[in-house]
Amino acid sequence: VTEPGEGAARKPYTTDALVDVAVRVFLERGYHAASIGEIARAAELGKSSLYHHVSGKEELLERGLRRAFDALFAMLDEHGATTGTAVQRLRYGLRRTVEITAQMVPEVSLLLRVRGTSPTEQWAMERRRQFTRLMTELVAAAQDEAGVRADLDPALVTRLVFGMTNSVTDWYRDDRPESVSDLVNAIERIVFDGLAHA
């Protein structure tokens, strides 16, 4: 569908590219403050072209968040997350969460900031709680098999450990000297072995 006087000389715009722009605008301006007009301008698209791709701001939020949630929940079905002892599965889950976070900094940042009452925000908060619950169960299972220390509340351990992985979104960028595997390595060593051990 082409509109008169618009898009004739433009390269085709993908919905994915539009989601990239929307995620950036949401992070800069805040989801609630950002308008569909700002997103269209940032994407250099007319508003009506934008509406060929998505139904509106909430769909853009949902598509942005879905990237991160799809990656995180798909990870839970991977071989490393479903086989072995609980502590092996926990180590795998932690490493892959760090990888996904470092590879999807904008999407994970957006996910961490969701607070509101729209259906998409409610859905996102529920997905986030679900991920935390699954990780808490894994920590508890690892404690039961004596794979990790049992003197700390599993829900507290989960909050703190994934608080560390979440904090990566505050500073990690592609141009950092640390590679993703340096980051995975450092977090796994600190969390499992601790700074006091070599």
Added chain:
Amino acid sequence: VTEPGEGAARKPYTTDALVDVAVRVFLERGYHAASIGEIARAAELGKSSLYHHVSGKEELLERGLRRAFDALFAMLDEHGATTGTAVQRLRYGLRRTVEITAQMVPEVSLLLRVRGTSPTEQWAMERRRQFTRLMTELVAAAQDEAGVRADLDPALVTRLVFGMTNSVTDWYRDDRPESVSDLVNAIERIVFDGLAHA
């Protein structure tokens, strides 16, 4: 100073109480989006009464941030932070940072969100970098004395460990079942001893 028709039946308003309100409004709305009018309304003060206390929005930001920075930098002069081995001073600095963070969740949250270009925001970002540098030096000194593992970059260790303490602001509230000392304990054990040790 009393204005006609205002404040006659009001209890005296302190600048500290006004800063409490401003910090809350900044967190809810974003510092840049928040207006002095909104802060005045949230404080149930007339705008001109507000200006008896502070010169404007930037002073409110500075006063809010100063609470957190004053506590963090004062901590660095405490006995525990200035005596003993580097690893003892690092453990002390970590424990006290967790305490200050848990006791000043709104102020530390605000500090973590500062991004802009106003003089106060620039000052806050520089103070934050300075704190991070001092902690990085302490991690490096602890590595030199073989008090902590030396196979990880001290700047990366500092970002990750203080990323964990910062993440406390996302969920810790006074009404949580975990006390501040539970939190301090859990973070110190995870960071120094690791989950794999008991």
